[in-house]
Amino acid sequence: MKTLKIIPFLVFTTLFIFGCEKKSEQITTIEDYSKYLNIKDNKSVTFANNEIDFWQKKHDAAPNQPSYLGQLASNYGVLFEYTGNIKNLYKSEELLLQANEEYNYSRVSTIRSLARNYISQHRFKEALVLANKALAIGEGRKETEKLLFDVQMELGNYPEAVKNLNSIKDHQDFDYLIRLAKWNDHKGDLETAITFMEKAKDIAEKYDNKSLKIWSYSNLGDFYGHAGRIEDSYNSYLKTLELDPNYTYALKGIAWIVFSKERNTKEANRIIDAIAANHNTPDFYLLKSQIAQFEGNKQEELKNRNAYFSMMEQNNYGAMYNKYNTLIYADDKNTAQKALDIAKIEVDHRPTADSYDLLAWSYLNVGEPKKALEIVQRHVVGKSFEPKVQYHLAMIYKSNNLAAKIAPIKQELSGSLYELGPNFENKVNQL
Numbered sequence: 001m002k003t004l005k006i007i008p009f010l011v012f013t014t015l016f017i018f019g020c021e022k023k024s025e026q027i028t029t030i031e032d033y034s035k036y037l038n039i040k041d042n043k044s045v046t047f048a049n050n051e052i053d054f055w056q057k058k059h060d061a062a063p064n065q066p067s068y069l070g071q072l073a074s075n076y077g078v079l080f081e082y083t084g085n086i087k088n089l090y091k092s093e094e095l096l097l098q099a100n101e102e103y104n105y106s107r108v109s110t111i112r113s114l115a116r117n118y119i120s121q122h123r124f125k126e127a128l129v130l131a132n133k134a135l136a137i138g139e140g141r142k143e144t145e146k147l148l149f150d151v152q153m154e155l156g157n158y159p160e161a162v163k164n165l166n167s168i169k170d171h172q173d174f175d176y177l178i179r180l181a182k183w184n185d186h187k188g189d190l191e192t193a194i195t196f197m198e199k200a201k202d203i204a205e206k207y208d209n210k211s212l213k214i215w216s217y218s219n220l221g222d223f224y225g226h227a228g229r230i231e232d233s234y235n236s237y238l239k240t241l242e243l244d245p246n247y248t249y250a251l252k253g254i255a256w257i258v259f260s261k262e263r264n265t266k267e268a269n270r271i272i273d274a275i276a277a278n279h280n281t282p283d284f285y286l287l288k289s290q291i292a293q294f295e296g297n298k299q300e301e302l303k304n305r306n307a308y309f310s311m312m313e314q315n316n317y318g319a320m321y322n323k324y325n326t327l328i329y330a331d332d333k334n335t336a337q338k339a340l341d342i343a344k345i346e347v348d349h350r351p352t353a354d355s356y357d358l359l360a361w362s363y364l365n366v367g368e369p370k371k372a373l374e375i376v377q378r379h380v381v382g383k384s385f386e387p388k389v390q391y392h393l394a395m396i397y398k399s400n401n402l403a404a405k406i407a408p409i410k411q412e413l414s415g416s417l418y419e420l421g422p423n424f425e426n427k428v429n430q431l
Contacts, residue, residue: 001012005078027261033241033254035132037274042246067402069099082246086315093117108139112147122319124154124350131374134186136242142168149179153186158354174203174212185223188385214243221253228418230261247249248279255287260418282311286324294422322346327357336365353383361392371400389418391424394431406431 028349059068073095080088096114103110117132128151134144145164150163165183170176177200183192185205193218197220206210221236234257240250251271260269268291276284292300305328312321322342340362347355357378364372373396380393394409410431417425 004063013095021118025230025261027230028254028258030267032238033251033271035269036241036245036251039245042082042278044244045082047083048075051075052079064394066099066102066107066110069095069102069114073099073113073117078121082248082279084279085318089117090122090316094119105133105215106137108134108137108144108218111137112144114141115147117150119150119154120320122322122349124151128155133287146179153182154351154352156355167379171199172207174200177203178215181223187298190227194220194227197223209245214240214247217243217252218247218250221250225253225257226419227417230257230418233257246278248275251275259287259291259294260421263294263422265295280419282308282317282321283324285311286328290421290423318324319346319349322349323354323358325361330358330365332363336362340358340366351379353380354389355388356380357384357386357389360396364396364399367394372396375402387413387419390421391418391428391431398431 014073025288029056032034052072055068055071058352059065060074062068073092076088077090080092086091092364093114093319096117098109098304099110100114105111107173110129110340111134115127118127119129131144131148131151135141135148136382141376145167149161149168152158152164162183165176165179168176168179177196181196181200184190197216201213201216201220204216210377217236217240221233221240224230224233224236234254237250237253237257240247245420252275255268255271256277257266259269268289272284272287285304289301289304289308292298292304312325322345325347326339326342329335329342332422340359343355343358347359356375360372360375360380364370376393376396380389386391391413394413397403397409410428413420413428413431415426418429420428
């Protein structure tokens with residue numbers, strides 16, 4: 001079955017665009033994953049905290065050693081990865097800024113670390129400045145070119161991204177293969193993307209590299225899901241959890257299968273609640289709101305959506321949730337203008353087809369269908385294969401009385417209901 005595709009590398013974009021098919025088919029087994037739901041010990045968090053104590057004492061004793069700051073920053077980054085606490089990401093940034101200043105921005109590895117921190121914060125233009133600074137120094141050029149590919153992809157600078165990809169070409173190199181997979185997925189060639197990701201997985205297994213195996217299995221879980229290979233997706237997530245029982249990203253993937261494929265909302269909520277107890281981020285509330293919407297529970301839907309915005313107010317997430325805020329605000333005529341304002345910022349931050357889709361969708365919802373059509377024709381058509389983007393495109397065509405253009409999109413979307421979600425099933429049918 002042919003599906004529309006997305007790039008699955010960021011935690012936030014992956015989980016909110018999946019959906020389910022009409023026929024409920026049992027893929028998961030509770031006994032497979034329940035043992036991972038209530039683990040009280042997180043060895044990675046304990047180790048990171050111990051490392052922070054160790055390096056902080058060394059830095060206190062010798063504050064003129066910037067290398068200690070890098071060690072501290074790295075471990076705060078681990079805490080962010082496992083807890084979702086945004087304060088740890090900002091603490092890591094603070095330490096990296098201090099280290100770079102003490103090195104006078106001459107140490108390439110420390111510059112790259114700060115750039116990757118900015119990528120996590122969706123501060124892509126600032127990350128590009130740092131990547132180019134590292135490139136100008138020249139040391140570790142290959143690693144810098146990998147970073148440049150990542151940044152250029154986020155910014156939609158695809159010709160530059162390809163140049164960087166070609167510069168690191170090596171079919172025996174894990175880092176090259178995963179980027180080649182990402183590039184093919186961006187082009188809409190999911191089958192080829194999976195092939196390269198599987199080759200990367202083989203390398204990780206050959207060298208028995210635990211961290212690379214975890215990364216490979218979890219991302220293959222995403223890719224298989226996009227391809228409609230749900231059982232393969234599920235098994236990949238389980239393999240991830242066997243290596244790291246606290247890897248909540250894989251548990252999120254399983255929760256999505258339970259909701260999306262099996263439509264077991266009670267069990268999906270149980271998994272999500274267990275994850276959120278140790279890894280609390282705003283996106284969990286959006287997922288629970290989505291589940292409540294499917295159940296027809298308006299009160300619970302609004303409760304979770306309000307909890308999402310409450311968490312956004314309590315923490316400074318910068319631009320990290322701009323996409324989701326835009327989509328939520330655009331769905332309500334009373335807040336559609338706010339969606340448009342955010343979409344304009346997002347296009348400035350990262351002028352990709354997906355960002356222009358948000359802008360066009362916002363214009364449609366403030367009552368400017370012709371403006372929306374103009375934007376998608378120039379910046380979106382043929383440049384993004386993400387199902388929700390295609391749905392927006394169909395709706396924009398519909399609003400502009402271009403019925404002939406809708407039929408092929410509707411056919412594609414009918415094969416992408418697993419990605420779009422049960423709440424989109426009627427919407428697609430009504431196109």
